[in-house]
Amino acid sequence: MKSLFNLRWLLLMTLTTPFASAQEIGLQLYSLRNEIPKDVPGTLQQIKSWGITEIEGGGTYGMTVEEFNTLTKKTGLKLVAIGADFAELDKDAASIAQRAKAFGVSYVVCYWIPHQGDNFTLADTENAIHVFNTAGKILAEQGISFCYHPHGYEFRPNGKGTLFDLMMSKLNPAYVNFEMDVFWIKHPGQDPVKILKKYKNRFPLMHLKDRKPGTTGNQNGHADVETNVVLGKGDVGIAAIMKVAKKYGVKHFFIEDESSRAVHQIPQSLAFLKSLQ
Numbered sequence: 439m440k441s442l443f444n445l446r447w448l449l450l451m452t453l454t455t456p457f458a459s460a461q462e463i464g465l466q467l468y469s470l471r472n473e474i475p476k477d478v479p480g481t482l483q484q485i486k487s488w489g490i491t492e493i494e495g496g497g498t499y500g501m502t503v504e505e506f507n508t509l510t511k512k513t514g515l516k517l518v519a520i521g522a523d524f525a526e527l528d529k530d531a532a533s534i535a536q537r538a539k540a541f542g543v544s545y546v547v548c549y550w551i552p553h554q555g556d557n558f559t560l561a562d563t564e565n566a567i568h569v570f571n572t573a574g575k576i577l578a579e580q581g582i583s584f585c586y587h588p589h590g591y592e593f594r595p596n597g598k599g600t601l602f603d604l605m606m607s608k609l610n611p612a613y614v615n616f617e618m619d620v621f622w623i624k625h626p627g628q629d630p631v632k633i634l635k636k637y638k639n640r641f642p643l644m645h646l647k648d649r650k651p652g653t654t655g656n657q658n659g660h661a662d663v664e665t666n667v668v669l670g671k672g673d674v675g676i677a678a679i680m681k682v683a684k685k686y687g688v689k690h691f692f693i694e695d696e697s698s699r700a701v702h703q704i705p706q707s708l709a710f711l712k713s714l715q
Contacts, residue, residue, distance in 0.1 A: 461684065463711055464492030464518060465704065466645060466694035473701065475499055482513045488705055494547075494643075494692045496520035503540045518690050519545035519585075519617075519643060524552055524569065531573035535580040545643060545690075546577055547617050549587045556658040558591040563601045567608045574613030585643055587617040589659035590626035606637055617643035619694065621666070624649060624674045626657040631678055639687035645694040646679075646707070648672030663696040669707035680714055 465485055467474060474481045478499045485493065493515050498506040510517055520543050522534045527548055538546050548570070553562045566586075574584040586609075592602040609615075618641040623630040634641060649672040650665040669676045683691070695703050 461680075461691060461711075462492055463490065463646075463708060464494060464690060464692040465490050466692045467493055467495035467497070469693065469695045469700045469704065472698075479509060479513070482509065482515060484701075486514050488708055490515070490708075492516050492518050492690060492692070494519045494690075496522075496541075503537075507540075507542065517541055517543050518692075519543055519547050522546045522548050524548055524550060524566075527573040528569045531576040532580075534573070535577050535582050538577070538582045539580065543582075545583045545585055545617075547585045547587050547643065550589060550659075551586075551592075553591070556591070556660075558594060558601070558659075560596060560601065560604075563592070563596075563604055567605060570614045571608075571610050574610065578613050583615065583642065584613060585615050585617045587619055587645070588622055589619070590622045590655075590657055591659040593626040593628055594657050606640065611640060616641050617645065618688070619645035619647060620674050620676070620679055621645070621647035621649050621661070622659070625653075625655040625661055627655055630675065631682055634679070634682060634686040634688070641687060642689045644679075644683060644688045644691050646676060646691055646711075647694050647696070648674045648676055648707075664698065666695050666697040666700075666703075668703045668710065669693070670710035676710070677714055680711065 470481055470485070478501070491514060493510070495517060501509070520538060520541055526534060534546055551558070551562060551566045553559065570584070570586060577584045586605075588602060592605060593600045596604050618630065618634070620630045623633055646669055648667050648669045650667045651673045653661070653665045653673070693704055693707050695707065697703065
């Protein structure tokens with residue numbers, strides 16, 4: 439009888455627990471880039487007070503890696519991913535692997551492919567494919583997963599698809615996958631849910647960011663940071679994305695709010711995510 443009661447209780451909790459509360463929601467530290475340098479311990483403690491335990495970053499704010507690791511551990515935060523510069527990936531991926539190990543992270547992310555002005559070309563894409571496959575293999579051999587974070591310029595037309603489609607077809611999934619920033623999928627005119635579905639299990643990481651309705655998009659990789667609004671208040675379709683993201687392979691979610699209101703908006707965004715069924 440007791441086991442039957444426990445089974446009924448578990449079923450009830452499964453049916454009534456909001457989707458997002460069962461999913462760990464992290465924070466990209468860039469959201470608090472203005473606050474952290476002024477008070478690293480205090481800002482990290484504030485993050486923890488919001489109920490967040492996973493973070494994405496890479497800087498140490500004047501501390502050594504060891505000192506930063508000690509502080510995050512003391513605060514109860516786990517660094518999941520760090521960033522890596524494209525040029526360093528090209529020239530010294532082994533050093534990035536060692537840095538990732540020192541931080542104790544599982545993922546390294548490149549956030550930008552250098553290109554001339556707003557002119558992202560086929561040649562830029564092909565060069566990035568070579569650099570990412572080469573660096574990704576080096577990182578994978580050290581137990582580190584490598585991801586690229588698109589910024590919208592990759593969705594320019596190429597043949598019957600886009601430059602992004604070319605990247606997907608040429609980047610070896612054993613060495614390179616992606617971090618989807620849902621804002622930067624929506625902004626160039628794409629649908630995050632359709633992209634997740636088309637490329638299942640290629641997006642282990644996700645940035646959650648919403649866009650002010652009426653914002654004009656582009657394929658240049660640029661946007662006013664003040665168009666970042668509380669999750670659920672914009673036109674990106676966060677609820678629909680969260681409904682299917684895990685099904686299509688997303689393992690870690692990070693709120694990224696680049697606006698000047700991030701400190702006030704992050705708790706509201708968390709509340710919205712917890713309200714989702």
